[in-house]
Amino acid sequence: MSTAQVVRRVAVFGGTHGNEMSGVYLVKRWLQNQEAITRPSFLTVPCIANPRAVERCRRYIDVNLNRQFTPGTFQYCMDVPSTAPYEVHRAVELNKKFGAAGEAFDVIIDLHNTTSNMGNCLIIGSSTDSFTLQMVRYLVQRSGLVCPVFLTENPASHVKMADTRSMGVHGIENGHYGPSCLRSVSRHGLCLELGAQPQGVLLADIFLRHERLVHTCLDFIHKFNQGELFPKETLEVYRILHVVDYPRNKDNDLSAMIHPELQDKDWHPLQPGDPMFLTLDGETIKYEGDSTIYPAFINEAAYYEKGIAFWATQKETLNVNELQVKN
Amino acid sequence: MSTAQVVRRVAVFGGTHGNEMSGVYLVKRWLQNQEAITRPSFLTVPCIANPRAVERCRRYIDVNLNRQFTPGTFQYCMDVPSTAPYEVHRAVELNKKFGAAGEAFDVIIDLHNTTSNMGNCLIIGSSTDSFTLQMVRYLVQRSGLVCPVFLTENPASHVKMADTRSMGVHGIENGHYGPSCLRSVSRHGLCLELGAQPQGVLLADIFLRHERLVHTCLDFIHKFNQGELFPKETLEVYRILHVVDYPRNKDNDLSAMIHPELQDKDWHPLQPGDPMFLTLDGETIKYEGDSTIYPAFINEAAYYEKGIAFWATQKETLNVNELQVKN
Numbered sequence: 304m305s306t307a308q309v310v311r312r313v314a315v316f317g318g319t320h321g322n323e324m325s326g327v328y329l330v331k332r333w334l335q336n337q338e339a340i341t342r343p344s345f346l347t348v349p350c351i352a353n354p355r356a357v358e359r360c361r362r363y364i365d366v367n368l369n370r371q372f373t374p375g376t377f378q379y380c381m382d383v384p385s386t387a388p389y390e391v392h393r394a395v396e397l398n399k400k401f402g403a404a405g406e407a408f409d410v411i412i413d414l415h416n417t418t419s420n421m422g423n424c425l426i427i428g429s430s431t432d433s434f435t436l437q438m439v440r441y442l443v444q445r446s447g448l449v450c451p452v453f454l455t456e457n458p459a460s461h462v463k464m465a466d467t468r469s470m471g472v473h474g475i476e477n478g479h480y481g482p483s484c485l486r487s488v489s490r491h492g493l494c495l496e497l498g499a500q501p502q503g504v505l506l507a508d509i510f511l512r513h514e515r516l517v518h519t520c521l522d523f524i525h526k527f528n529q530g531e532l533f534p535k536e537t538l539e540v541y542r543i544l545h546v547v548d549y550p551r552n553k554d555n556d557l558s559a560m561i562h563p564e565l566q567d568k569d570w571h572p573l574q575p576g577d578p579m580f581l582t583l584d585g586e587t588i589k590y591e592g593d594s595t596i597y598p599a600f601i602n603e604a605a606y607y608e609k610g611i612a613f614w615a616t617q618k619e620t621l622n623v624n625e626l627q628v629k630n
Numbered sequence: 631m632s633t634a635q636v637v638r639r640v641a642v643f644g645g646t647h648g649n650e651m652s653g654v655y656l657v658k659r660w661l662q663n664q665e666a667i668t669r670p671s672f673l674t675v676p677c678i679a680n681p682r683a684v685e686r687c688r689r690y691i692d693v694n695l696n697r698q699f700t701p702g703t704f705q706y707c708m709d710v711p712s713t714a715p716y717e718v719h720r721a722v723e724l725n726k727k728f729g730a731a732g733e734a735f736d737v738i739i740d741l742h743n744t745t746s747n748m749g750n751c752l753i754i755g756s757s758t759d760s761f762t763l764q765m766v767r768y769l770v771q772r773s774g775l776v777c778p779v780f781l782t783e784n785p786a787s788h789v790k791m792a793d794t795r796s797m798g799v800h801g802i803e804n805g806h807y808g809p810s811c812l813r814s815v816s817r818h819g820l821c822l823e824l825g826a827q828p829q830g831v832l833l834a835d836i837f838l839r840h841e842r843l844v845h846t847c848l849d850f851i852h853k854f855n856q857g858e859l860f861p862k863e864t865l866e867v868y869r870i871l872h873v874v875d876y877p878r879n880k881d882n883d884l885s886a887m888i889h890p891e892l893q894d895k896d897w898h899p900l901q902p903g904d905p906m907f908l909t910l911d912g913e914t915i916k917y918e919g920d921s922t923i924y925p926a927f928i929n930e931a932a933y934y935e936k937g938i939a940f941w942a943t944q945k946e947t948l949n950v951n952e953l954q955v956k957n
Contacts, residue, residue, distance in 0.1 A: 328883075328884065328887075328910060331883065332910050332911075360934070360935075418828040418830075418831050499828075501745040501826075501828030501829060501831075501931050502828060502829055502830065502931065503745075503829065503931035503932075503934065504745050504828075504929055504931045505884065505887050505929075506887070506888075506893060506929070507887040507888060507889060507890045507893065507908045508890050508893070510887060510910075511890075556655075556658065557655065557832065560655075560832050560833070560834040560837060561832075561833075561834060562834060563834045563835050563838075566833060566834065566835070581834045583655060583659045583837075584659075602831055602832075602833070603831075604828055604829065604830035604831045605830075607687070607830065608687075
């Protein structure tokens with residue numbers, strides 16, 4: 304049995320990336336009508352995370368806001384140099400308001416979109432946070448939507464990577480995912496990463512699914528606060544292994560594209576020998592790893608500059624502890 | 631019978647908008663291997679139209695390059711003020727090289743992508759240019775691809791618009807489409823506008839279709855130069871009527887989205903009473919015009935800032951004259 308503290312404050316962020324439109328428009332609407340996301344047992348606060356990027360409909364102004372929530376940023380604490388990137392200023396502001404030193408929000412729900420065909424992806428950073436795992440399990444079982452779960456926790460050290468390194472595969476850099484994200488500012492955090500949606504486009508279908516997932520999260524939290532016992536469960540997740548980059552030429556330009564047979568196949572098994580890339584000259588490059596992987600974030604627009612054609616993941620079943628609010 | 635002059639020079643442009651990726655990558659490849667687009671009877675020159683925008687993977691740096699090919703721009707001719715937008719400088723450069731005062735290219739093929747589900751759209755500006763119409767007819771019949779034709783020529787004056795004006799419908803401003811486009815620099819011009827593809831994403835399937843369409847154009851031009859007679863034909867086109875904007879609030883933000891039943895239905899008939907928008911609060915707004923229209927460019931990312939939710943078009947059948955090269 305795990306317990307967790309009662310939830311007093313929940314923040315719902317949109318526009319962490321300014322051109323991911325369903326989160327932007329949902330949060331703008333909730334800022335006009337906070338009633339819609341109110342539940343009796345806790346406070347819900349909607350917030351546009353990167354307002355300048357939203358205004359310009361760009362992912363960010365200077366740097367990716369969602370990698371600025373680091374000790375390096377927070378060393379500034381009260382006094383950010385005026386020359387620091389806009390998003391460093393903004394990360395410090397958000398940490399001051401929502402973080403432990405401020406109003407200490409208990410839960411952050413961060414709304415994102417991807418150009419990849421990820422469906423209703425739930426992103427979590429820990430396999431041991433029972434509260435978040437139970438919330439995710441609740442979404443999987445009760446939202447009425449198919450919700451693949453992407454776990455950004457570092458993989459077990461036994462995973463072999465050397466055999467694929469020559470193909471543009473590289474490991475996870477420290478802070479690449481997880482602890483530097485906006486959702487890490489509170490005790491519990493979750494990204495709702497919905498796609499496929501082009502940057503700068505609002506798709507009604509995705510807007511409605513994003514809305515439904517947020518409401519289902521809030522329903523879970525209210526039940527939790529009311530003392531409901533959430534039984535022991537299992538949860539299927541896709542745990543990150545490593546990223547695979549596009550084949551590139553000497554100018555760092557793509558020399559191949561995601562193969563048509565892999566495009567839009569996020570969460571599907573990729574077996575050794577399956578087509579992975581198609582060169583600009585029409586040659587197929589096959590996946591030559593020695594085990595099945597489950598690609599995610601295939602052909603995400605924002606990842607070209609990061610050197611990511613897709614994330615390789617492995618499928619795992621986590622045990623989720625029984626959970627009840629701490630008295 | 632129409633005749634046209636033999637074609638000596640053809641330019642193929644990519645990156646007129648720097649984040650429309652299949653044109654960018656095709657042209658980059660052809661710059662490395664011009665042989666691939668060579669035909670015996672004419673010169674083909676590939677060109678990245680907006681290199682700075684391509685470098686930053688943005689639509690443009692200062693202003694939309696594809697609206698700068700105007701008499702207003704070319705008044706500068708030899709002496710563009712240094713304070714002019716980058717794209718004005720670039721338009722003057724391109725006009726000097728490819729236009730009538732320079733090397734006088736005969737045909738421009740301009741490669742674009744859209745986030746709308748436009749398929750293999752061919753955009754033309756005139757219902758009377760027999761050469762371009764015959765080239766388009768050839769693509770429709772011989773490329774093996776379904777190619778809807780979008781005609782940007784001003785609609786006939788009898789079209790009624792007053793009844794829809796209150797719903798965010800507005801007319802075609804002078805120069806909004808057509809004469810200010812890059813393709814207008816040469817005697818004959820065509821845009822290949824393929825979608826749906828998110829900005830900043832390269833989809834192999836679209837890359838391959840773009841490539842095939844360019845090769846089919848070049849095959850047509852070579853046959854034309856060799857004296858082939860192209861018989862009288864008809865051609866189905868979608869002629870622009872007016873644009874329809876999103877419903878907006880007092881801050882000019884969207885208050886409604888494209889209705890899920892209209893999303894991706896480019897080229898399908900929209901009948902009076904059909905769902906058109908869905909407000910952020912879930913209310914359906916129906917199309918209340920008095921005649922059937924054929925929407926195109928539905929939910930194109932780049933058109934949010936222009937106030938365009940989609941273009942209303944009407945279906946027409948054009949007569950295409952018999953064509954042969956002028957001796």
